[in-house]
Every structure is written in C-alpha cells, then in structure tokens.
Amino acid sequence: MKRQFYRLGRASIFLALLLTFSQCKKSAVTENAPAAAKISKTFVNDATPGPGGGVLMQAFYWNTPNTSSWWQNVNSKIAAWDAAGISAIWLPPATKGQSGGSSMGYDPYDYFDFGTYNQMGSTTTRFGNLADLNTLISNAHTHNIQVYADMVLNHCSGGTLEANPYTGTNTYTKFTPLSGQFNRSYSDFHPNNIHASDEGSFGGFPDLCHAQANVSNWIYNASYSMSRYYKNTMHYDGWRFDYVKGFGAWVVQNYVNSVGGFAVGEDWDGNAANLQSWVNATGGTSSAFDFACFYAMHSAFDSNDLTHLNDDMLWKRNGAKSVTFVSNHDTDIIGNKYSAYAYIMTHEGYPCVFYSDYEQWLDKGRMNNLIWIHRTLAGGTTTNLYSASDQYIDRRNGYGAAPGVIVYFNGTGYWQQQWVTSNWANRQIKEYTGASGWVQTVAADGRVLIQAPPNSYSIWSVTGY
Template sequence: MNKESSYLPGRTALIMAFFLSFSACKKSAITDLAPADNFKQTQVDAATGSGSDVMMQAFYWDVPQGGWWNTLNDKIPAWKAAGIGAIWLPPATKAQGGATSMGYDPYDYFDFGSYNQMGTKPTRFGDSTSLGKLIATAHNNSIKVYADIVLNHCSGGTLEANPYTSTSTYTKFTPLSGKFQRTYNDFHPNDIEAADEGAFAGFPDLCHKKANVSNWIYNASYSMSKFYKNSLHFDGFRFDYVKGYGAWVVKNFVNSVGGPAAVFAVGEEWDGNAANLQNWVDATEQTSSAFDFACFYAMNSAFDKNDLTRLNDDMLLKRNAAKAVTFVSNHDTDITTNKYSAYAYIMTHEGYPCVFYKDYENLLDKNRMNNLIWIHKNLAGGTTTNLYSAADQYIDRRNGYGTLPGLIVYFNGSDNWQQQWVTSNWGGKKIKEYTGASNWEPTVAADGRVLIQVPPHAYSIWSVTGL
C-alpha cells in the first residue's frame, strides 16, 4: 500500500470556482442508495483481491434450534440479489451437545442429522435432507457454500483405560455412522507424540500424525474432505482454531480435493499480528486464506477509539490481499461499535469481505449494507494509495482494475462536515458520491484534482458517474 501526500493548494481562482460551484449543493443524509439488483461481471485480480465475492457468515451463536437450514434456504434469493457470492455455514455434524450444540464439540463427522445419537436425530440446525436442500438452493443461485471444519479436538467419547495417561479418558468414539472410530491411540499423548501445537478447553486433542486420523480426515478415498466436497458438494472450508495443529494439515486437506483451484479455504488464525498471519498462510503453501485479525483490531482502534491513523497499520490485506478474509464481527467476537464505517472500509479495500449474519439481518440497515456490497463489486478495484491520514480524517484511493473504475473513500472521525482536495485518476471526468452522503457531482480537473466532502462520524465514497 503506497502513500501519496494530499494536495492542499492556496486560495487560487480554481479553488474559488470549485467552492462557488459546490456552495449550492445540499449535504444530504444517506439515502438514494446505488441499486443492489444490477451487478456487472467484473474481472478478478488475484494480486490484490479486486473483484472478489462477498461472503456471508450465515449464523451467529445460539441460533434458533431445529430449522436453521430452512431459514437460510428462504434467504438465498434475497442474498443473491444483494450480491452475496458465498455462505459460510456452522459445523453441520452431530456434536456432544446434540440438539443444543453449535457444532464446535464434534462427535460424529459423518452424521449431518441422520442418526439418533447424543439425544437427537437432527442437529441444532436441521437434518441432512434440509442441509442438502440448502446447498442445492445456494448452487442454483450461483452462491458457494463453505463448511466449518473442527479438526483440533473431539467431544462426547466414552471412558476407556488409557495406558499413555495411566488414567481413564473420554477417548473412545463409536459413532453410529460407523465412520472414523477413535480410541486413545488417536489423541495426545500417544506412542509417537505427547502433544502438538495446541489443545483446547480440555477436549481430547486429535493427533494428525496418526494414520487413522489422517486417513479419515483427508488421505483415504472415504475421507471427510472427499465426502464433503464430492458427496455433499461443499465449495470450500473454514478451519476452526488452526493454532491447535500444524498448517500442513490444512494444506493436505485442501490438496486432497484438488487444491485452491478446486476449493476455497480460510483458517481462523486468531492473531492481530499481520506478519504471523502471513507466516501461517505461507506454512499452508498458499493453499489457504486467513481471517485478517490485524485489520479487525486496527478498525476497532480507528473507528471506536478515534484514531483513523490506525488504518495505516500493517494488515494481511496489505501484505497478501488474495489470501485475506476481512470482517467486522463474527460469532466469537464483536468489539466494533462504529460498524458502518468498518464495513465501508472492508468493502472498499482489498481482500475478501465477510458479512456477519446478525449485522446484516438484525442490527444494521440492510439498504446501507447492500449499497456497500454493490460498491465492492462494481467500483473497488486495483491497488490502494493513501491520500490523507490524520486522527480525524483518512482518505484512500483504489486505483482501478479492468472494468472496475476504482474509488476514493473518505472517513471522518470529527463532529463536523469535512472536505479535502485530493488527486484522483479521473482527470476531466465527472464524479459522484455513491452512498448518498453528498450529492456533489464535480468535474475533476485535468490534472486529477478534485474537492470532496464527508459527513461527521461517517464516510463518503466517490467514483466516476455513469455506472
């Protein structure tokens, strides 16, 4: 991400002309949003993440029990119209908590609501039939479906004598699917390894170096990876708590079903250090993306702690945009209050933005969210140049790529309207503001200079007219 100083000229005749021409313009509220039902096909730039889809995290913690797959199925057409290109589902298999579980305590990796175990036949979200219907509906609407995969630990086993601990442990798993039976030999400690990268909450910790484990997860023809992709037709995978096991596990899982060209993958490497995120992606040999926690924490500091210069912080999207999944909140953490500005940031910058179900469906204005999704898919292309950076104002320019014209996004952390002269890439062209925050439509000077404005504690997004 390169930087360019903003252009702040004196009181020249050109400036006066601009001010006179703008003085009659009304500073409107955020209304008259860009349409959400007329999306263009855009070129994808792998180097910057330009033109990427928008993902929906299609759940939140403790969703209603019994019919979640059906709830999502009914929302698919509207999400398609809004520009959502993929949905991330919660762990869909039977867990120790049965009908109450959110799936992160996995018991039977092949029971999607078909076997009566853990006190229930369906999972919290529904049965295998309703899951299959959801996936089919999504695909019929050109929406990809990503499965949440929990590979660090298991839960719900019965007691057995464990020679490696000299105690009895809950490590005997005999799932009714008859698949991936486990004993103490498949967990830590065992005869080849005392521990791996990390355990979680005292749950039995899978040993991925054991043949029984690796065969059932990705190696064998009957493995989870192949069943999930080839039989259930998942298009990608979100890997939970990847700090708990080696990145090579994710690499092998992805490669077992065709590699990054065939499936999408993203890991939950919960780390606010962008270098550590990049190191994890590198350790997967670029087979997986990572959630950009560095961006997540920088946005919290910028928008909630009133220091927009924190948007200059190092982020995965600035190091490796094609492998950065950006987000504002999720089922585990929700620390940002100024969510509209945060969503405006991830929708105008590189990376693969993820929208949180509860934000989109329950907490925020859906029209404003759809507007930002439209902007991401139709305007936000190319590399980023910083035009202005201060605690109370921040301006970035996306430089455009292919059919995407680029944009200028202006954030304001003050109590007053602000305006700045900036240098655009649209010399001689007419531009407008695409969120409804301003109805100025200036003509850019031949050298690219133009005056733009932004409301208090908000954002404005500018690009060429006629789109």
C-alpha cells in the same frame, strides 16, 4: 458438561460485548448514517468468489434458535442474498456434536452425521436434518453461491471412558459413532506413541493427533475421507478451518490439496506478520481471517484515531489471502460498524458479512449499497491520500472493469472537505452512498475536491454506474 465449556465461554463474552457497545453503536452508526444511494442493479454471480470480487456471508450466529430448521431459514434467504451480491456462504459445523440438538457444532462427535442418526440425545442437529441441508446447498448452487463448511479438526467431544496406557488413567477417547465412520481411540489423541502434544490443545478436549494414519486417512488422505465426502457427496465448495493454532498448517495444506476449494483459517492473531507466516506455512493453499485489520478498525473507528488505519494488516501484505470482517459469532468489539464495513468493502481482501449485522442490527439497504460498491467499483491496488487522527482518505486505483474509488472517513462532528488527487482526469465523479449530492469535475492533473459527512464516510467514483 465439560464439552460445552469452550463455546459457552466465548458466547458469554460476545453477549457482554454486545451490551457494552450497544450505546456507541446507536450514536456512531444510526444517528450519523447517510442515506444509502438507491442502487437498482442486481448481480449474476460468477460462482468463483474471491478477493476484490465476491462477498462472503457468515450464515449463522452464536446460539441460533434450535426450535426449527436453521437450514430452512438460510435457504429462504438465498435468492435475496444472491440479488444483493453475496457470492458465498459460510455455514456452521453441520454434524453431530456431543450436545446433540443444542450443539453449535464445535464439540464434534460424529463427523458423518448431518442429522440422520439418533445419538447424543437427538436425531437432528441444532440446525436441522440432512435433507434440509442438501436442499440448502442445492439452492445456493442454483444461484451460483458457493457453500463453505466449518471444519473443526483440532479436538473431539463426547467419547466414552477407556483405559489409556499413555496417561495411566481412564480418558474420554473411545468414539464409536453410529455412522460407523471415523472410529477413534486413545492412540488417535495426545499423548500417544508418536508424541505427547502438537501445536495446542483446547479446553481439555481430546486433542486429535494428525500424525496418526487413522486420523489423516479419515480427514483427507483416503478415498473414504471427510474431505472427499464433504466435497463429492455433500457438495461443499470450500472450507473454514476452526482454531488453526491447535494443529500444524500442513494439515490444512494436505486437506485442501486433497480436494481443492477455497479455504480460510481462524488464526486468531492481531499481528499481520504472524498471519502471513501461517498462510505461507499452508503452502499458500489457505487464506486467513484478517484479525490485524479487525483490531485496527476497532482502534481507528471506536477510539477516534483514524491513523490506526495505517497499521499493518494482512490485506496490505497479501490481499489475495486476506478475509476481512467486522464481527463474527465469537467477537463483536467494533461499535462504528458502518464505517468498518465501508472500509472492508472499499479495500483489498475478501470481505465477510456477519449474519446478525446484515439481517438484524444494521440497515440492509445501506449494507447492500456497500456490497454493490465493492463488487462494481472497488478494484485495484490501494494508495493513501490523506491521514490524520480525524480524517483518512484512501484511493483504490481501479482494475479491469472496476474504475476504482476514493473513500473518505471523517471522524469529526461536522462536515469536512479535502482536495485529493484521483486517477481520473477531466472526468465527472459523484458520491455513491448518498452522503453527498456533489457531482465534481476532475481537473486535468487529477485534482478534485470531495467532502464527507460528520462521523461517517463518503465513497466517490466516476459517473455512469
């Protein structure tokens, strides 16, 4: 029971927030939604997703159904996601947790049991079995979609009692998983003979000590390590590191250095400077989820003050290491989601789409339009053109084949228009979401008049796409 406390608490928060914001989502998103422009083009992914190019899908939500194989469900969507422009998927922790077939994976017991061994009350995990996972990963690779593993390295769960000389009590720190790999005992957790604690523990779970050779060998150091098994046998392409506040950034650095691949850490901190410091501490091997951007969008779009888009964000400091997002399995506080997705799809950073937003709550055609704009038009650095509490306009300056965009957010209940300076002289531009039918000719000095619909956004670029 104590092993379920950690994530059930966060899930309860999620459900409460979802109910709290349901009404504002209806008024701010659905009723004022412009029709999405019809985009017939599909994508051929390049298998190297990254900021400014690819789009990440978080391919699960909290308490996904465990009555059938979630891996099969995700696998059935791969072709459509590929056509929409999704270039990578982030899967939930895939190995056996203490809660067995009901575990969301954040209570790890056997890091090498992907639904093969009858332990913790089940053979399969909540998400399915090893064969289904292998099929999913193989199909994703056939579509040149990368697959990121969710790595829970701070704590373990489900151990049996043993006498612990470092606490003078009995502790749940004896782990003998049926896979026969990564056995653990009291010396592999805090406190031990090296130190009493590290950066942080969570929820009373046994807290792994990464300074112990047995732990570091099994996670990334040895030829039999998790990192090598997940990369070379399971064929994961990248890593999402859970709760990185609980252990040193050097652990992430060593893990990524051992096998490569894309990496992003959950450093839950709304301070952009702190996020950048954590990225720096990994030696630049990892990106971070841009919680500073997340909270700024909430303040801007849900509190009717668009000047919060001037707030400091990780993408403004280091777009190449920022993974931007609107919601995830742990938190869902943004009500005006379409504007938030328009923001992350038109700005620097690597945008992440939440499964429930895409598959359940929002209009898929409108989301696909924003993904298309991100992948096709939105390149280069960012310049602010107009900032007020009720209107905000940014320009992406273009890079390579991407011509750039001008994105106009309108926080009022009526149409607005502004003269702005573009990077396009003597060119025709149009609006790419279907919000406006204007086709404007840019003056020789780059000046052009654009408009935006009530409580929504418009996105402009040169014609021909």
